[in-house]
Amino acid sequence: MMRLLLSLPLIGGLAACSLTPLLKLPPPPVPANFPLSTKPAASAVPASQLGWRAMFGDPRLQRLIELALQHNRDLRLAALNVQAAKEMANVQRAGLLPAVGLAATQTRERALATDGGGRTTRSVSRQAEVNVAVSAFELDLFGRVRAQSDAALARYLASEHGRDAVYIALVGAVAEAYFAQQLAVEQRQLAERMLADWQQSLALARLLKQAEQSSSLDVAQAEAQAALAEAELEARRRAEAQAANALQLLVGGELPGDLPAALPLAGQPVIARLPAGLPSDLLLTRPDLRQAEQMLVAANADIGAARAAFFPQISLTASFGYASSALGGLFAPGHQVWRFAPQLSQPLFQGGRLRAELRLAEVRKSEAVAQYERAIQNAFREVADALAGIATFDRQIAAQQRAQDAAERRLALSRQRYQAGFDGRLELLDAQRQFDTARQAMLALRHEEIANRVALYKSLGGGLGAHAGGSDASVATPAALNPGAGAS
Template sequence: MRLLLTLPLLGCLTACSLTPTLQRPAAPVPLSFPMTATTQASTLPASALGWRAMFGDPRLQRLIELSLANNRDLRLATLNVEAAQAQANIPRAARLPAVGLDGMHTRERALSTDTNGQTRREVSQQTGVNVALSAFELDLFGRVRALSDAAFARYLASEQGRDAAQIALVGAVAEAYFTQRLADEQLQLTERTLADWQQSLELARLLKQADQNSSLDVAQAEGQVALAEADLEARRRARAQADNALQLLVGSELPGDLPPALPLERQPSIARLPAGLPADLLLSRPDLRQAEQMLVAANADIGAARAAFFPQISLTASFGYASTSLGGLFDTARQVWRFAPQISQPLFHGGRLRAELRLAEVRKSEAVAQYERAIQTAFREVADALAGTATFDRQIEAQLRAVTAAERRLSLSDLRYRAGVDGRLELLDAQRQLQAARQALLELRRAEIANRVALYKSLGGGLHERDRAEIAAVTTAQ
């Protein structure tokens, strides 16, 4: 009995660890981002800014809220976390002894032969109850602990993967929404342009009836209207596809009570995130923390593979009572016990253990390379977004001047055409130039907003729901 009481203490012995000390590689990127722009810095890092503060459009906020509740990819990522947590508990449980209570009762009739050679039937019974410890491994070389540490690191990696999936989802919904806004505004612009060109066609036909122009002018106007009608169908198709993409991300049919959409030029946004941020800020990104935890798991696997070369000591023991009658089962004279320690030392496995160790070392090297690649990718994403921040404002300003100039040219061309100074070709060219300039301006506005979304996402933003009031309260408290 005293021996069984000491068994749990044996499992608590400090095991020597064969897991190598993890040396995290230095970040293979510059110490700071390129100084591509000078902008007003936010008092909080992007990872602490809630998506309600980043995206002030109430319609977009509602869509993000719906996607977080219904998106299937995010749901799968959450289920993966739960599965990894359950799987991590399996090797952790192996570090503790498994104790079971067994009860048994047998009754049998057998034939026996006495000394006189006569056969008799005898009925016997046996009743027993015992507490058993089954094959508990004393983790003297840290094999079980290394397996548990590896499983726990993979669980933490799955948590970070879920957070990375949420950031990606918030960014994808925002990008899909602004793509839908662009398609809708381009459709409206095409409809207005078509209406204007149809009026111009009617004017050309009236002038032809009055013998003030030729059939060539009418044909040119008809061709321009036909091109606008074809462009209108393309814009309708783009709008339908943008709706489908957004609905897929949201994960359900878009409700009819959504707030009205804001045009691209009136989209509210926080102050732009600053350039020149230190590169170590990237380490707050969930995908980088996920890669780091996978590196920890691969390092622990090496410890488990090393420990497999050493003896494995396991204990099997039981204590209980056995009796031929139920009434005397718990009599002290009926006590029984069993103690069976076992040691197993690998001798020859055909090189399997060395191959497993080599495989663990190679997988750690792969994890290091994946970790470094993740850092480089994240650095490039931030640097690209900062480069866009430095140039989009000036590009949009220049494009606005181009739109203004095209509007002025069209107005003058229309007056000259009506006065008979210029021909129809000059007017048609002015109309096409204005249409192209306006479409390009819409594309630029959408690209500039998408660049802000990309910077916010690349710096780890999108995990929190804080609105502007909550951000202000946190900033004041600091």
């Protein structure tokens, strides 16, 4: 009997077959090359291998990313989801092996019996048992349990890739929020300078009015421009506060007071040129695409489990032990007992439930294929959009800089002509407005250009590790995010 119990896993392993269909990934539904992509230099480091410390050289931003990876709740939830999926996979994998248990019982029973003369007698019986048992172990002849285990494993791997995708998204989101905050700060500073300029212009207009060298119309125009500049300043202050709130939410707590000083947008050490490679490279570098692939593997395994449900299920229940009415002689050789109870069940009629479950599994696989292809297309578009920005932002910034320089020269000349009496105040006000608009546009354009670099970095799978050549195990590892992850 003991030899039979020990041979059950071998019997199940040898007898098992699989009804899971062979999975063939669909070809990427995108062009073979990215538009506007240039041939990378031989020494260029792929974005997926470029740590975020190397990508973002601003010490203040690096510290903020560190804090976010330690305290952000979304990343912590993603790590907990990985642990939950891992334990679910362990639960499913346990079904491949027999569950062996030890049971020890002792019973004492009082019974009443009546003889032919109507007399009642009482008797007390005792029974002690010790058994090692295998309960309802399914021989996985058609691969149903194996398919369920494979599906759970694929979902676990998908959750790991999902956590990595959240990691990359968080690094990119902190960088974007930081640069948005820096844009708001510089726009507020520029608005303060603009207000000071218009207030100075208003004071001058009032002095000229008192000296009867200008009209009340000039004063009214100056007052209107000063009021507009004041309103603009309040809007910039509100945008700065909202940007700070967004950054604080991503970091996961109040920002410490000992952060390094921020660098201006014009001096941000953000790498501008990243090799895009080929669209097929994204399948290996982007965690969200690998997550979609694993979900497709899981859906395919579900079909195998649904197919196997049509076939007979054989389960074994067996026990071996000792039983005796006296506890002292429980383990005597003559008190050995055993039980072997195989069970065969074959579905006959279930109202079409099994066929519906199979069709449902096939539909969900088709959905997983569509989601996998859509994820590839979205990834391709993100990279292509960022490459379009890389190809055009430099020329746009150069043109905008020329426009700002021309507006500044026009303002200087208009001020000279106004002071010499050749031009009226309207021409000077118009030149001032043009110069202010050009400065604001330059700030916004520099921010857009940096944000485009961040988008390209994320879309190429960069940001998973802090240092080049590998991930940073000291920041936001699954064990750090979930202290109980390694407990058994």
